[in-house]
Amino acid sequence: AHAVEIDGLVKLYGGTRALDGVSLTVGEGEIVVLLGLSGSGKSTLLRHINKLDVPTEGHIRVLGEDVASLRGKGLRHLRSRIGVVFQQFELVGSLSVLENVLTGTLARLSGPRLGTWMYPKELRTAALGHLDRVGLAGREHQRSDTLSGGQQQRVAIARALMQSPEILLADEPVASLDPESSQQVMDLIREIGRERGLTVLCSLHQVELAMSWGDRLVGLRAGKVVLDTPASGVDRDS
Numbered sequence: 657a658h659a660v661e662i663d664g665l666v667k668l669y670g671g672t673r674a675l676d677g678v679s680l681t682v683g684e685g686e687i688v689v690l691l692g693l694s695g696s697g698k699s700t701l702l703r704h705i706n707k708l709d710v711p712t713e714g715h716i717r718v719l720g721e722d723v724a725s726l727r728g729k730g731l732r733h734l735r736s737r738i739g740v741v742f743q744q745f746e747l748v749g750s751l752s753v754l755e756n757v758l759t760g761t762l763a764r765l766s767g768p769r770l771g772t773w774m775y776p777k778e779l780r781t782a783a784l785g786h787l788d789r790v791g792l793a794g795r796e797h798q799r800s801d802t803l804s805g806g807q808q809q810r811v812a813i814a815r816a817l818m819q820s821p822e823i824l825l826a827d828e829p830v831a832s833l834d835p836e837s838s839q840q841v842m843d844l845i846r847e848i849g850r851e852r853g854l855t856v857l858c859s860l861h862q863v864e865l866a867m868s869w870g871d872r873l874v875g876l877r878a879g880k881v882v883l884d885t886p887a888s889g890v891d892r893d894s
């Protein structure tokens with residue numbers, strides 16, 4: 657079955673063609689890199705998958721749902737099936753690691769701050785399990801802003817796992833990390849994706865990293881797909 661089906665997607669921002677006729681089908685469990693320079697449309701493409709942005713033209717189906725027709729409860733349900741990881745981690749620095757894993761982005765922006773003791777024990781147990789999986793066991797009570805960038809991104813990955821996603825979208829997850837942490841975080845994302853059978857779409861601008869990482873490499877340039885190939889089949893000189 658297909659996790660994501662994009663057909664003829666065009667997105668204009670004023671006079672800018674951020675996406676210029678993108679068609680892309682991603683199978684369930686596929687691990688895909690979107691490779692492109694800054695401004696090539698990677699973020700815009702990812703944002704359409706959970707309807708953070710709406711197409712100027714074209715159609716998108718995600719997990720069998722026609723995204724354009726979803727709103728309210730249906731849209732929340734779809735978003736609950738899609739975990740997201742960002743370049744800037746989007747943690748609350750003053751909160752502990754565990755609090756960040758337990759509180760989703762919306763809860764933290766709109767709701768009162770809850771003590772971690774107010775979460776059901778099952779949720780805390782799950783959060784600690786995810787922290788263990790990402791290599792942060794024992795750090796749950798540390799303030800998030802005392803962690804390295806690579807560790808902060810691991811917290812963000814643990815937070816995304818709390819919703820038991822079927823799809824993981826990662827938008828330049830290692831763009832602000834040093835090369836060694838970048839490789840580690842990318843390896844972690846791929847391992848977790850495989851373990852859980854997640855469909856993973858990850859944008860990157862680093863060619864070397866992209867070529868050695870996923871099952872499939874999709875290249876974007878100026879809003880168009882210019883390359884779509886099994887990752888192992890990529891010729892470094894092309």
Ligand code: ADP
Binds near residue numbers: 673674692
């Ligand atoms: P990438 O993620 O590959 O860096 P983006 O998707 O962020 O590329 O941007 C693609 C193009 O669309 C760029 O020209 C960018 O400036 C433009 N763009 C992206 N988001 C917006 C926005 N919200 N408003 C106006 N222009 C935007």
Ligand code: ADP
Binds near residue numbers: 695698743828
């Ligand atoms: P990226 O890391 O994808 O290149 P940027 O750092 O360029 O993203 O942009 C960060 C945010 O600003 C994105 O959400 C993008 O949609 C928005 N954005 C990018 N370009 C523009 C633009 N020209 N006008 C308005 N918003 C933009």
